[in-house]
Amino acid sequence: MKKLTLLFILTIACSQLGVFADSSYSVQSLPTPAGIVCEVTGLDYSDDGTLYICTRRGDVWAQKNGDWQRFAHGLHEPMGLLAGPGFAVVSQRPEVTRLVDEDGDGTADRYETICDQIAMEANFHQYNYGLVKGKIAGNLHGILSCSGLSKPDGSPASANGFSPIPYRMWSYQISPSGEFRPWSSGLRTANGIGKSPQGELFAADNQGDWVATSMLHQVEEGDFHGHPAALRWDQNFPFSQDPKSSPIDLLEKMRKPPAVHFPHGELANSPGSPVWDTTGGKFGPFAGQMFIGDIVHPRIMRVALEKVNGQYQGACFSFYHAEGLKAGICRLAFSSEGELIIGRAGEGNWARGKPDSGLQKIAYSGTTPFEIHRIELQNDGFLFHFTQPVNQVIKLDPKNFGVQSYHYPYGPNYGYPKTDIQKIVPTRVEQSLDGSTIRVMIPNLEERKIYQFNLPELKDPDGKSLRNPVAYYTLNELLEN
Amino acid sequence: MGNLQSCSSYRFELNKPFHDPLLFEIAMLRFLFLFGMVGSFACPLFASKSNGNEPTEKDLYKASGCVACHRMTQDHIGPSMLAVSEKYAKDPNGVLTVLHSLKDGAKGKWGNNVMPPQSHVSEQNLQLLTNWALTIKDSPHLESWQKEELVTQESNTVLSTDPPLNAKYSLPENCVGTVVEVKNEPIVYRTYLPGASSRAIAVGLRGGISYAFDAKLCKLLYFWEGGFLDFEKSWTGHGGWYSKLMGTKIFEAPASFPLRMGSKQNPEVKFLGYRTEGELPSFLYQINGLSVEETIGFDADNRTIVLSFKVSDAEEPIYFDPGQSSSIWSSDDAVELKGFWKVHPEKRKNFSFLVQVK
Numbered sequence: 106m107k108k109l110t111l112l113f114i115l116t117i118a119c120s121q122l123g124v125f126a127d128s129s130y131s132v133q134s135l136p137t138p139a140g141i142v143c144e145v146t147g148l149d150y151s152d153d154g155t156l157y158i159c160t161r162r163g164d165v166w167a168q169k170n171g172d173w174q175r176f177a178h179g180l181h182e183p184m185g186l187l188a189g190p191g192f193a194v195v196s197q198r199p200e201v202t203r204l205v206d207e208d209g210d211g212t213a214d215r216y217e218t219i220c221d222q223i224a225m226e227a228n229f230h231q232y233n234y235g236l237v238k239g240k241i242a243g244n245l246h247g248i249l250s251c252s253g254l255s256k257p258d259g260s261p262a263s264a265n266g267f268s269p270i271p272y273r274m275w276s277y278q279i280s281p282s283g284e285f286r287p288w289s290s291g292l293r294t295a296n297g298i299g300k301s302p303q304g305e306l307f308a309a310d311n312q313g314d315w316v317a318t319s320m321l322h323q324v325e326e327g328d329f330h331g332h333p334a335a336l337r338w339d340q341n342f343p344f345s346q347d348p349k350s351s352p353i354d355l356l357e358k359m360r361k362p363p364a365v366h367f368p369h370g371e372l373a374n375s376p377g378s379p380v381w382d383t384t385g386g387k388f389g390p391f392a393g394q395m396f397i398g399d400i401v402h403p404r405i406m407r408v409a410l411e412k413v414n415g416q417y418q419g420a421c422f423s424f425y426h427a428e429g430l431k432a433g434i435c436r437l438a439f440s441s442e443g444e445l446i447i448g449r450a451g452e453g454n455w456a457r458g459k460p461d462s463g464l465q466k467i468a469y470s471g472t473t474p475f476e477i478h479r480i481e482l483q484n485d486g487f488l489f490h491f492t493q494p495v496n497q498v499i500k501l502d503p504k505n506f507g508v509q510s511y512h513y514p515y516g517p518n519y520g521y522p523k524t525d526i527q528k529i530v531p532t533r534v535e536q537s538l539d540g541s542t543i544r545v546m547i548p549n550l551e552e553r554k555i556y557q558f559n560l561p562e563l564k565d566p567d568g569k570s571l572r573n574p575v576a577y578y579t580l581n582e583l584l585e586n
Numbered sequence: 587m588g589n590l591q592s593c594s595s596y597r598f599e600l601n602k603p604f605h606d607p608l609l610f611e612i613a614m615l616r617f618l619f620l621f622g623m624v625g626s627f628a629c630p631l632f633a634s635k636s637n638g639n640e641p642t643e644k645d646l647y648k649a650s651g652c653v654a655c656h657r658m659t660q661d662h663i664g665p666s667m668l669a670v671s672e673k674y675a676k677d678p679n680g681v682l683t684v685l686h687s688l689k690d691g692a693k694g695k696w697g698n699n700v701m702p703p704q705s706h707v708s709e710q711n712l713q714l715l716t717n718w719a720l721t722i723k724d725s726p727h728l729e730s731w732q733k734e735e736l737v738t739q740e741s742n743t744v745l746s747t748d749p750p751l752n753a754k755y756s757l758p759e760n761c762v763g764t765v766v767e768v769k770n771e772p773i774v775y776r777t778y779l780p781g782a783s784s785r786a787i788a789v790g791l792r793g794g795i796s797y798a799f800d801a802k803l804c805k806l807l808y809f810w811e812g813g814f815l816d817f818e819k820s821w822t823g824h825g826g827w828y829s830k831l832m833g834t835k836i837f838e839a840p841a842s843f844p845l846r847m848g849s850k851q852n853p854e855v856k857f858l859g860y861r862t863e864g865e866l867p868s869f870l871y872q873i874n875g876l877s878v879e880e881t882i883g884f885d886a887d888n889r890t891i892v893l894s895f896k897v898s899d900a901e902e903p904i905y906f907d908p909g910q911s912s913s914i915w916s917s918d919d920a921v922e923l924k925g926f927w928k929v930h931p932e933k934r935k936n937f938s939f940l941v942q943v944k
Contacts, residue, residue, distance in 0.1 A: 138755065142821070161821075161825075162817070162821055163775065163776070163777075173755070174755070175755060175757065178774075178775075179773060179774045179775035179776055180776060181776035181777055182820075182825070182826070197776065198784075199776065199784065199785045199801065200785075202859070207863070208863060213862070214861055214863035215859065215860075215861050215863075216774075216859045216860050216862070217858065217859040218801075218858055221785065221801070221857060225784050225785075226784045227778040227784060227826065227828055228826055229824040229825055229826035229827060230826065231826060232826075253824075255827075258827075259819055259824070259826070259827030259828065260823070260824060261824055452821070454823055454824045454825075
């Protein structure tokens with residue numbers, strides 16, 4: 106019996122190393138504090154290299170040299186965390202709180218209210234997502250989720266989003282003195298907020314009513330991102346009746362189009378918060394690009410943005426899917442070694458039947474993957490940039506580029522399908538002399554469309570296929586001539 | 587099987603034992619190793635089911651809150667279920683004695699801790715629980731319950747029967763599914779609480795005594811006895827709902843704000859946070875701009891609530907309003923006037939009020 110036990114233990118130990126790999130990226134599960142339900146809803150490194158996580162059940166844990174210690178406890182569903190040396194700042198349901206370790210014993214002994222001017226009530230949907238530092242030192246930014254409609258026993262009565270109390274469905278700023286300032290409106294339930302290396306804020310709203318598919322927004326002060334229920338708190342909004350019954354073309358004119366759409370069901374159902382690759386090459390050839398995970402799919406996506414006429418738009422791709430990666434991906438952070446640390450929260454109704462929470466990481470092997478690096482809009486089509494040159498012996502056939510266009514309608518329905526799907530054969534495809542780019546010329550390029558490409562036939566000089574052959578480019582603005 | 591609606595809510599935790607397939611594998615292997623001979627493959631972390639689907643008395647014992655004070659085999663705030671069955675199973679008056687204790691409360695039979703009347707449990711369920719309690723010492727699951735609880739005590743956690751993979755943590759609370767209980771050190775937990783604003787803070791003290799503080803009103807709301815909280819509606823399913831008090835309320839604070847600075851009625855309060863490093867947690871807030879630190883404690887010997895206030899820079903008189911109830915308040919730091927107390931000037935920086943609880 107003992108030998109059998111030992112054999113089992115060894116097998117399990119090996120599987121715990123759990124490195125599932127393609128030649129460029131591998132994923133591994135990381136140990137979390139044992140014996141707790143570790144739904145990671147906040148993830149950040151302090152300057153001294155300590156990893157801080159917060160959990161949905163209210164803990165903050167700190168990991169130093171592999172050992173976990175509980176830093177704080179008893180928070181009300183924190184959904185965002187920023188770490189400093191000896192302190193952490195969390196966004197929890199009732200407030201944004203600073204947790205301070207005054208006596209240096211590794212646990213917080215002071216729970217300071219930074220800002221409690223956050224309207225909240227008992228409701229299954231009123232999350233306080235966060236948390237990033239603003240452009241000016243001392244400012245913090247987060248997002249207040251919509252309220253759900255609940256039955257007397259607290260269970261959901263409707264899947265739609267409501268804003269019954271001030272500034273639900275708005276992003277917010279908190280000043281250094283703790284003043285709450287509404288920032289942008291119309292976000293149904295954007296789970297998390299990220300700040301680019303250029304200091305710009307982005308958040309991904311989740312598909313639902315008025316949100317046709319999950320979509321990435323640049324979040325700037327004064328923006329309206331689409332969900333009209335939020336407008337009742339906008340003093341500048343011209344209509345005094347229920348904003349949801351406003352004419353849709355008025356709302357459409359007001360809203361800032363999303364930078365990128367994540368097609369529902371095939372790419373993401375419920376994205377978390379974005380991070381940017383600032384590893385300077387330690388994570389591969391995507392320096393400066395954005396990564397974002399999904400709660401429902403075991404997938405991390407990559408986003409390559411460009412600015413056209415002053416507005417962000419661009420392409421998204423699947424980056425890592427399954428192969429050991431688990432679902433419930435909520436928060437991401439890069440370690441100083443250039444690994445992508447993944448915080449997962451998937452219990453209760455978030456799990457869709459499969460309980461899943463904890464930590465994983467994706468590491469880069471050093472072998473450059475063969476991928477579409479980014480897609481650059483042209484006057485007459487798109488210029489594809491690749492991480493490796495494309496095999497020039499292959500004769501490129503426009504029919505093999507799997508091009509289609511569609512759009513996602515804007516309206517009150519709980520999600521919309523891809524609409525007006527058109528299959529497109531490019532007029533011409535041209536490879537550059539060095540093979541690193543391909544021009545794809547599209548007849549009659551249109552604004553406010555998503556162009557989807559499926560490029561499975563391309564190979565690099567070693568005969569490797571594209572690691573992720575499908576790309577989705579959100580085209581909001583055409584180049585001005 | 588009586589009123590067991592609340593039991594169904596436990597099935598979520600019961601039927602999804604482990605959140606990591608790896609832990610599940612290790613656990614199953616241990617069970618096979620230990621219980622292969624006996625042929626029992628039931629996971630002892632969860633209620634053994636007589637026919638797989640019906641809620642059992644063990645579900646009822648959890649749903650009624652007994653688990654907060656009575657472990658199956660290890661003494662805790664109250665005697666273990668095993669100890670109760672050993673004492674009363676052979677006693678001809680045993681059933682009646684236990685039933686009586688459950689209905690009317692008990693004190694002194696097993697030490698100093700008090701069991702309040704279990705008035706939230708129906709007559710029928712009390713009978714079921716009593717009958718079941720006396721069978722514990724003869725149960726075939728006894729050994730597995732003992733194993734589970736000994737590992738639990740050692741590792742300070744109860745969600746897994748395995749020893750921690752990392753260094754052991756010393757946590758001040760126990761967590762059985764969604765039921766949290768206090769061991770020896772107080773714990774502070776923000777959650778939605780019944781009868782409170784949405785900014786509610788629960789504090790669990792030792793001995794099964796807990797209280798609710800309202801961070802919007804900056805005042806004590808009530809005390810309860812018998813355990814801490816069940817976070818089921820906060821943590822599971824769609825979440826975001828009220829946590830449940832384990833036990834019964836023993837004190838309701840007056841609705842009015844207790845302190846008056848000078849003659850100002852209804853002072854403006856601003857919550858600043860709380861500190862946890864002292865013997866008791868203390869709340870920090872401002873009253874009309876004056877900083878206050880309030881500590882709330884419970885003297886178990888005298889069954890007395892102690893409210894201690896530290897007010898910085900208090901230049902005006904401070905009055906304490908005990909409210910309209912029949913509670914008996916006392917203080918060494920203030921003089922009682924008509925319906926109000928006036929804090930002695932030299933005590934303004936640090937004064938306490940005590941109130942007797944039944």
